[in-house]
Amino acid sequence: MAETFFYHLQRQPLERVLPTLLEKTLDRGWKAVVQAVSPERVAALDAHLWTFSEDSFLPHVADGEPVSEDDPIVLTVTGDNPNAAEVRFLVEGAPLPPADAAYARLIVIFDGNDDAALAFAREQWREAKAAGHQATYWQQSDEGRWEKKA
DSSP states (O other): OOEEEEEEESSSOHHHHHHHHHHHHHHTTOOEEEEOSSHHHHHHHHHHHHHSOSSOOOOOEETTSOOOTTOSEEEESSSOOTTOOSEEEEETTOOOOOTTOOOSEEEEEEETTOHHHHHHHHHHHHHHHHTTOEEEEEEEOTTSOEEEOO
């Protein structure tokens, strides 16, 4: 079963957190799929990952572009894994993949300031635990560091 990490955003938006987590994923030699719930969100993330830093960018492809297994990051609204990624990021309410999906790690990122997002993340936590995933919950401290809470 995949390790499942729940990241509770409170002090920083997704656009600030996601690039750092993707960089850490690539540093480990893993590929990633980022699943959002709308084409508009995929387009916004696509633009952001090219420009989030003056010093670097994150190489990626988005829905509608040709994808190969060599692509390090794929942005999508589907449940597919076109680049054979080891890590799947689920943002803004994207559903958990089937229990038999072959990922080393699932990362659920949710906005803790949104009651509906918080309730959905709690449901996903229960679903992950019921499927036998090793789930951990991370919350930002006052200093902006991630602290393991469960």
